[in-house]
Amino acid sequence: MKTKILIPMAILILLVFSSSAFASHHKGEISKKEGILLVAFGSSEASARVSFENIERKTRQACPETPIFWAYTSRIIREKLAKQGLMIDSPEIALAKMMDQGFTHVVVQSLHTILGTMHHDLAQTVAAFNSMGRFEKILMGNPLLASQKDMEQTVDAILSTIPKERKKGEAVVLMGHGTHHSANAFYSALMFQVQLKDPNVFVGTVEGYPEIKDIKFWLGEKKIKTAWLIPFMSVAGDHAKNDMAGDEDDSWQSILTKVGIQCKPVLKGTAEFDAFVDIWVDHIKISLKHF
Numbered sequence: 001m002k003t004k005i006l007i008p009m010a011i012l013i014l015l016v017f018s019s020s021a022f023a024s025h026h027k028g029e030i031s032k033k034e035g036i037l038l039v040a041f042g043s044s045e046a047s048a049r050v051s052f053e054n055i056e057r058k059t060r061q062a063c064p065e066t067p068i069f070w071a072y073t074s075r076i077i078r079e080k081l082a083k084q085g086l087m088i089d090s091p092e093i094a095l096a097k098m099m100d101q102g103f104t105h106v107v108v109q110s111l112h113t114i115l116g117t118m119h120h121d122l123a124q125t126v127a128a129f130n131s132m133g134r135f136e137k138i139l140m141g142n143p144l145l146a147s148q149k150d151m152e153q154t155v156d157a158i159l160s161t162i163p164k165e166r167k168k169g170e171a172v173v174l175m176g177h178g179t180h181h182s183a184n185a186f187y188s189a190l191m192f193q194v195q196l197k198d199p200n201v202f203v204g205t206v207e208g209y210p211e212i213k214d215i216k217f218w219l220g221e222k223k224i225k226t227a228w229l230i231p232f233m234s235v236a237g238d239h240a241k242n243d244m245a246g247d248e249d250d251s252w253q254s255i256l257t258k259v260g261i262q263c264k265p266v267l268k269g270t271a272e273f274d275a276f277v278d279i280w281v282d283h284i285k286i287s288l289k290h291f
Ligand code: CO
Pocket: 177, 239
């Protein structure tokens, strides 16, 4: 009877001691190491670098103690840059390196605008690294537009960054990327909310709804004679230069000019403006608070 109780007790005591020794051994060995991984689609255009430098500068200001890493999701752009001698990691390689360097807490923040397919692809990578269990915590920051608060801040950012030279009665046409993903609805939701404050601001997309033909129709209905064309993407890259402001027949500038609307293109990405970058940086800070 006695031995029957003593043996399990001895095992229990052994377990308690060994597990506490195990825990303290690990506590001494692993110290908390936080890092931020900034992720962009990427761009080979020199003009896009202004956006990336700005978001890095603002992130550094907000989190001066935390090391910042970069990754581009586009393999084509990474290969193009590699030929120029500029090596940029994919998110997978960047996270593997951070793992190797002993980071324990990582925020992955993308420069995406909506919760579309690119955001979800990145979320899968983050989930895979999370399930490996080598990071104590890996969190993903939201894109620019994920909540109603983001929406309101984005409306304010749009209104505060419209060029001062724009006169009353002139339209502002923002060019979003657009997607087949259901998150595309954010663009028309944004247009509705921005128009409550300025009815002559329109939000169109290259690959979703609203299309340029819709914008052309609405501008016509309002008898708009001048439109400022502004990218609603983090960088003023290929879409802004060609699809928005290019000389080709199917560029937004050409389509609107043909119906008598004078166009004033602005080649600046949203990440060049602090008013937008602050929203992304806020999302990084929210993740860091969970560490
Ligand atoms: Co595109």
